[in-house]
Amino acid sequence: MAEIKRYTIGALAANKSGVLSRITGLFTRRGYNIESLTACDTENPEYSRMTIVLKGDEYTLYQMIKQMDKLEDVIKVGCADEFDSVCRELMLAKVSAKPEIRSQLIEICEIYKAKVVDFSRETLILEITGTPSKLNAFVKIIEPYGILEMQRTGVIALARGENTLK
């Protein structure tokens, strides 16, 4: 069996309606397993940049890159793991925080460099940025306090140094 790993794929695509459904449709019909997909405008309004985290083997990775590359609207696509890349993800988590445990949570936030962005009598919303593994560790720590809801943006990645996707 080929080794199943997580791969990070970066793509530059035309910033047009329908591009996202072309790409996600491709994943569905070819049976690719996507963990996250993040897409947004770039400094150039004609392009949008996406980062996709794929769970699969090397065969799937290369097939996915080649199939994406065939789409008219995809300008460039590549595996971010091939370069030394900076990967970041943002998370918001609403935790139940009765006054007696609030300070414990705030202490945890300090250690993880998380921020409290909303404060109510019974809850806190925490904001944290970092690598997926840092976020996973943070979730584990705050879970016992009771996560009411949470959302992660999915990974975004840029290669270090001179490498760009253009």
Next chain:
Amino acid sequence: MKLKGADILINCLLEQGVDTIFGYPGGTVLDIYDALYRNGKINHILTAHEQGAAHAADGYARATGKVGVCFATSGPGATNLVTGIATAYMDSIPMVAITGNVGLNMLGRDSFQEIDIAGITIPITKHNFIVKDVKDLAETVRKAFYIASSGRKGPVLIDILKNVQIAECEYEPATPVKYVQSPVSENALYDIAKAINEGKKPVIMAGGGVIAAEASSLLKELAEKINAPITYTLMGKGAIAESDEKCLGMIGMHGTIASARTVLNADTIIALGTRFSDRVALNRDLFAKEKTVIHVDIDNAEIDKNVCTDYHVTADVKETLKTLIPMLESRKNDEWMKAVAEFKELDKHKKTDNQLACTILKTASQIAPKDSPLITDVGQHQMWTAQYFKLEKPRLFCSSGGLGTMGYGMGAAIGAAFGTGKVCVLVTGDGCFNMNLNELSTAVTEGVPLVILLMNNGVLGMVRQWQKIFYGKRFSQTTLKKKTDYVKFAESFGAKGLVIDSEEKVESVLKEAFDYAVNNLAPVLVDCRISCDENVLPMIKPGMTYDTQLEDLEDK
């Protein structure tokens, strides 16, 4: 000059050299049809159903190499194109499908005959467009033709909103941008040339890419230089003349014994413009085990997709061969070619040779006017045609390979006839024919010289053959029990009807059929009454290896 969107469309089609369109009018394409009428320079073939129009555009494209064009209205008109577009997509056929849609102010409100055809066709088009602004129309049409006919060819759909057809805009004529294949450098082929030069027992596999690249004569040159036999996939039929001594016939599930033995014994497989589909490779892991695989394909995504290659180049077959052939050493391969010649002997007397369907096809292959386009539907008759009807040139064979679309043939035959102006031969079965027999009326109306060989066995033969082999002869829903009198049917449509019900009648009836089609420029339907127990052989079961090829169904 200022023109209405609909007129800009027609002008852009003329720019691209479009001479024939297959289609069906309706509410949201009224303006386009009005512009077509006023312009009067493009021949429009009104089919009985939009599916027929899509298949006709496909047949036109396969037979001519040009981009096929079809029109349909929104809603059901557009959805009726879907099977035809998917058929073209699976076989990489250049096509531009143009649909109308409701106006922008009605869009997204579930208006009458509104459908998101662009959304529906994402997975079955190379690309598609929705034109919402008349300013984008001309550029979109030009781009669509370029995309359809460049690289790995394929269908493109343009959905044009009603308001765009009516709105006026400045139109500036333009000459089409020609897609130029980039040459392949010697550097890119160094390893491939070395592997071919080192191989002792080479075999060439020619796919549809050889025909799409117009590389037949270079293919022949390659085979002559290195003295290698050639086998072709269904899509590659015609890439090499079947009378050529190096031609082994078709490869794959129902390929020849010679092709199977040759591939089994070869040490080097040179695959040109082919994608090792499951009907060819069967077992993708074992197909080329311990052989050197060289793969040339224009689509990078096909490299290592199904069968892992040792050497590959992502390039046009013609450009590759132009550079590659001078890099190769001339070879004799006497011993290998002797072995191959012995394998070829094994095909001389096959179990199926005397089946009535096969006799009809062998005879038709001799009687049909030289270089008649040959169109098939899908199933047993399709495989028999691939095996027994010999072709000497590319672009004569139109058959749905990848999608396996039953009902493809009637529309495609009409398209091929309009593309070439020649007498066409359609081989179909009673199952397939019943799916789109409405198009016989189109063929009659338009005076299409067409000989339809209807292999009438009263069953869905290929499915039945699988039920025989894999499902304990439980013939679930494959017996058609139709009471149709096909001669009367043909006559009622205004075509001629003939019957072959015995071997003695084969030659005389076929001669009569071809004479009639040629002299009257009209379709003839030949009801070929064959037994429901005729089989397609040889056969390699799905997922099995080439050494398990069955020459008879009993000897499993």
